[in-house]
Amino acid sequence: MTVENGAILSRRPAKAVRAGWAECAKAVAANGGDVLVMVAPMTSKGFPAPFRVPLTHAGTKGLILLDQLRIVDKARLAKRLGAVSAKTLTAVLVTLQEVFAE
DSSP: OEEETTEEEOOOOSSOTTTTHHHHHHHHHHTTOOOEEEEOOEESSSOOOTTEEEEEETTEEEEEEGGGOEEEEGGGOOOOOOOOOHHHHHHHHHHHHHHHOO
């Protein structure tokens, strides 16, 4: 988005948004700088959907929001709160495969 003559203009990018991601990921991995991770937020509220995986963490029922994936620097992760079960991890991976299948 840009502002020209007091108007907000939305233009399409010259390249596809995902163009170059694979090359960038390979370059980061080749340099040993694996500092980025993919995270999915969890919530105790919200609504069930095919792309949201139910789980229980620290006695609280919630959902893993696979529709809100983010890539963040590992330095932004404050502390590890736990790990999901193998069953939940499998459900997450299966759901991601379905979401990103072409």
